[in-house]
Amino acid sequence: MSCPRIEVDLGKIRCNTQTLVERLGPRAIGVTGVTKAVCGHPAVAQAMLDGGVVGVADARIRNVQRLRAAGFTGPITLIRTPMLSQVDQVVQSCEASYNTEPLIISALAAAAIRKGSVHGIVLMVEMGDQRDGILPENLADVAQLVMQVPGVALKGIGANFACLNGGAPTAFQMAALSALSNRIEEVCGPFLNVVSGGNSANLPWALGEHSTGRINDIRLGEAILLGVEPVSGDQIGGMHTDAFTLVAEVIETDAKPPPFPFGQIDPTAERLRIVTTDSAFARMILAIGHQDTDILGLTMPVGSTLIGATSDHLVIGTSRSLPTVGSEVRVQMNYNALMHAMAAPDIKVKLLGDPLPRPSRQAQSKGERVALV
Numbered sequence: 001m002s003c004p005r006i007e008v009d010l011g012k013i014r015c016n017t018q019t020l021v022e023r024l025g026p027r028a029i030g031v032t033g034v035t036k037a038v039c040g041h042p043a044v045a046q047a048m049l050d051g052g053v054v055g056v057a058d059a060r061i062r063n064v065q066r067l068r069a070a071g072f073t074g075p076i077t078l079i080r081t082p083m084l085s086q087v088d089q090v091v092q093s094c095e096a097s098y099n100t101e102p103l104i105i106s107a108l109a110a111a112a113i114r115k116g117s118v119h120g121i122v123l124m125v126e127m128g129d130q131r132d133g134i135l136p137e138n139l140a141d142v143a144q145l146v147m148q149v150p151g152v153a154l155k156g157i158g159a160n161f162a163c164l165n166g167g168a169p170t171a172f173q174m175a176a177l178s179a180l181s182n183r184i185e186e187v188c189g190p191f192l193n194v195v196s197g198g199n200s201a202n203l204p205w206a207l208g209e210h211s212t213g214r215i216n217d218i219r220l221g222e223a224i225l226l227g228v229e230p231v232s233g234d235q236i237g238g239m240h241t242d243a244f245t246l247v248a249e250v251i252e253t254d255a256k257p258p259p260f261p262f263g264q265i266d267p268t269a270e271r272l273r274i275v276t277t278d279s280a281f282a283r284m285i286l287a288i289g290h291q292d293t294d295i296l297g298l299t300m301p302v303g304s305t306l307i308g309a310t311s312d313h314l315v316i317g318t319s320r321s322l323p324t325v326g327s328e329v330r331v332q333m334n335y336n337a338l339m340h341a342m343a344a345p346d347i348k349v350k351l352l353g354d355p356l357p358r359p360s361r362q363a364q365s366k367g368e369r370v371a372l373v
């Protein structure tokens with residue numbers, strides 16, 4: 001089988017999605033599935049949709065176009081503010097986009113009018129992450145602009161936390177976001193459909209005991225895909241953490257300790273990150289490297305240690321019996337490693353698990369199965 005590859009268990013992704021959708025549902029919070037870490041992989045997006053997300057979101061138009069080209073018909077939101085140079089593609093393939101810049105909103109409106117459609121605008125508010133966002137005091141003005149311009153419709157507001165700065169948001173920050181949504185409705189009139197309260201880092205808040213206020217959407221990538229809560233790195237109870245596995249091939253085994261003293265390694269080579277001189281370790285080399293993934297985001301197999309990596313080689317020490325050359329080694333990835341590996345041209349994606357979506361309730365009642373798009 002082709003190596004290196006990522007094995008993706010679609011059943012686990014669907015199940016993780018369903019678990020979160022069921023926990024957040026009683027709190028009146030819908031889940032938007034974020035596909036950027038899998039480069040908009042259509043089967044993963046479909047597994048999220050089958051698990052009950054209200055729609056999917058991605059940061060890059062190329063990923064959105066990949067979804068559309070595969071026949072994905074669910075709603076897609078662009079969660080990075082569009083590039084001015086891409087507004088036509090954005091209105092073509094996304095129902096809505098996150099925005100912070102009046103100039104870009106006007107360009108989206110013009111593009112939507114050219115296409116004869118109306119593009120949804122979610123305004124991103126700066127609530128402390130200091131990445132993208134409109135300052136709260138300027139939000140009403142931008143919202144009014146969206147209201148006045150034909151071609152765009154104000155769909156809602158959203159905030160982002162724990163990306164560039166800081167940790168998970170406080171209940172105080174979340175209450176402020178709810179209050180802002182009320183204020184925008186007072187000033188602008190329309191009901192805000194979406195009040196999107198952050199990403200996976202905000203799950204502990206969303207599932208907490210307190211009121212969730214006006215927040216009715218959360219955008220989840222890491223929690224669905226890897227089953228972990230990003231700030232602590234802890235597994236979320238009842239979730240699969242092994243939906244993705246990176247499989248690489250052994251190209252050399254070497255029972256000997258390194259033949260050179262540690263001190264003589266050329267310091268400019270910057271090759272070895274961690275060096276063990278423990279001769280109890282036998283070494284093996286896998287045909288994968290920095291060009292394929294974030295090596296430090298890999299969890300080595302039990303009994304193994306990362307010795308180092310170069311662009312194309314991964315050197316592992318193991319206290320267990322060495323695998324034979326040509327055999328496969330399986331490792332787990334964190335979000336960063338997953339994101340890079342999914343984008344790596346030399347890594348194939350192999351889908352596992354039931355490729356058929358479970359029948360929707362509607363179809364079940366009619367005794368039909370839904371076709372996979």
Ligand SMILES: *Cc1c(COP(=O)(O)O)cnc(C)c1O
Pocket residue numbers: 034036059079080160198199200201219220221222223230
């Ligand atoms: C990436 C991203 C998300 C999803 O983040 P996760 O930590 O994967 O849940 C949500 N919102 C925005 C704006 C993003 O860029």
